[in-house]
Amino acid sequence: MTENMPLLDISMLPADGRFGSGPSKIRDAQLEFLADTGSQLMGTSHRQKPIKDLVGEIQDGIRTLYNLPDDYEVVLGNGGATAFWDIACACLIERKAAFATYGSFSEKFANSAKNCPFLDEPVIYSADFGNYCLPSASSDIDTYAWTHNETSTGVLAPVHRIEGANDDALMIVDGTSAAGGTKINPCEIDVYYFSPQKAFGSDGGLWIALASARAIERAQRIESYALSHPEQGRWIPSFLSFTHAVTNSRKHQTLNTPAIATLIMLKNQIDWLMKNGGLDWAQARCAQSAEVIYQWAQNVEYAEPFVSKKSARSTVVVTVDLDESISAQEVISALRANGIVDVAGYRALGRNQLRIGVFPSVDTQDVIALTQCIDAIVTALKDENNALN
Numbered sequence: 562m563t564e565n566m567p568l569l570d571i572s573m574l575p576a577d578g579r580f581g582s583g584p585s586k587i588r589d590a591q592l593e594f595l596a597d598t599g600s601q602l603m604g605t606s607h608r609q610k611p612i613k614d615l616v617g618e619i620q621d622g623i624r625t626l627y628n629l630p631d632d633y634e635v636v637l638g639n640g641g642a643t644a645f646w647d648i649a650c651a652c653l654i655e656r657k658a659a660f661a662t663y664g665s666f667s668e669k670f671a672n673s674a675k676n677c678p679f680l681d682e683p684v685i686y687s688a689d690f691g692n693y694c695l696p697s698a699s700s701d702i703d704t705y706a707w708t709h710n711e712t713s714t715g716v717l718a719p720v721h722r723i724e725g726a727n728d729d730a731l732m733i734v735d736g737t738s739a740a741g742g743t744k745i746n747p748c749e750i751d752v753y754y755f756s757p758q759k760a761f762g763s764d765g766g767l768w769i770a771l772a773s774a775r776a777i778e779r780a781q782r783i784e785s786y787a788l789s790h791p792e793q794g795r796w797i798p799s800f801l802s803f804t805h806a807v808t809n810s811r812k813h814q815t816l817n818t819p820a821i822a823t824l825i826m827l828k829n830q831i832d833w834l835m836k837n838g839g840l841d842w843a844q845a846r847c848a849q850s851a852e853v854i855y856q857w858a859q860n861v862e863y864a865e866p867f868v869s870k871k872s873a874r875s876t877v878v879v880t881v882d883l884d885e886s887i888s889a890q891e892v893i894s895a896l897r898a899n900g901i902v903d904v905a906g907y908r909a910l911g912r913n914q915l916r917i918g919v920f921p922s923v924d925t926q927d928v929i930a931l932t933q934c935i936d937a938i939v940t941a942l943k944d945e946n947n948a949l950n
């Protein structure tokens with residue numbers, strides 16, 4: 562590790578140095594909105610009109626953003642996407658699910674189902690990290706699950722109904738880092754769930770699910786059967802009850818107390834996205850920022866995009882491998898010393914890698930500046946190493 566970090570000329574630094582893949586950059590305007598509205602809303606009951614109105618506006622905003630059909634509902638609860646995996650195991654998977662895994666997040670959901678004592682062993686289709694696959698259809702599968710954007714590897718998978726699946730099978734897609742920065746057709750699937758601290762640029766702790774009537778009905782059926790047949794051993798803690806979440810969401814509430822600041826910042830981000838042109842705009846902006854990095858990585862001799870297949874490359878989380886002669890860890894530390902943070906690769910992946918969140922809140926100009934800063938740091942580190950040798 563270098564003792565003296567190369568300090569870059571302030572004029573070359575991005576205006577905002579937050580490039581995390583979640584938590585991610587929260588815009589100044591969101592924080593100002595929080596300060597402005599917070600004194601009326603923060604510290605007040607989520608069972609009263611002002612917060613219920615806020616939740617209702619968030620639900621309406623998401624409905625408009627995704628152009629949701631009338632029979633889909635915006636359901637929300639506490640615990641983030643991680644909690645939703647256990648909710649899905651408890652209430653949405655009937656017996657047997659098929660998963661596609663191609664990174665840490667997709668694996669975690671599959672593991673939840675694997676460890677669930679009252680579900681059958683799931684079928685798992687996996688692709689090498691840096692690529693994706695989808696689950697294949699089979700008549701004994703009642704639920705199909707995969708991840709839209711695998712945040713650990715920077716891979717973007719398609720979102721559509723699995724061809725050949727039973728008519729009543731549910732499609733459940735983890736949209737956590739894609740939602741807000743990537744378009745989908747929600748009618749193709751039954752549940753699209755996400756946390757707001759990624760492309761929605763808010764804070765963590767919440768999950769939001771766009772749920773079809775079919776998914777809501779299935780959960781009701783499974784939960785009422787489990788309740789009346791305790792001998793079957795399907796225990797559904799009320800915190801994991803999807804039906805409780807639906808009932809509360811219809812009243813613009815959550816089962817237990819939410820973080821109100823998260824809701825306030827989320828509301829502001831939804832309004833900002835809509836004002837700018839919705840998901841079409843967000844997707845184009847993210848793709849442009851991502852392309853800056855992919856092009857740069859292809860052009861410099863010491864870097865290359867980790868995801869080789871272009872059609873699998875994420876437009877919201879970009880992963881770049883560095884040549885072995887350059888320590889990604891040193892580059893990351895030097896960037897941090899210059900106020901550019903959270904560009905480390907996913908730890909479990911264990912590669913000499915940078916991972917850059919280019920969510921809608923991130924300015925493309927800042928992404929360009931980031932690539933120039935990385936170049937300058939790599940040059941400085943090389944000079945230093947040469948001087949030592």
Ligand SMILES: *Cc1c(COP(=O)(O)O)cnc(C)c1O
Pocket residue numbers: 583640641642643644666708710711712735736737738756759765766767
């Ligand atoms: C971040 C992330 C999660 C976990 O979200 P939490 O809010 O921390 O539970 C799950 N899936 C994906 C794809 C993610 O990027």
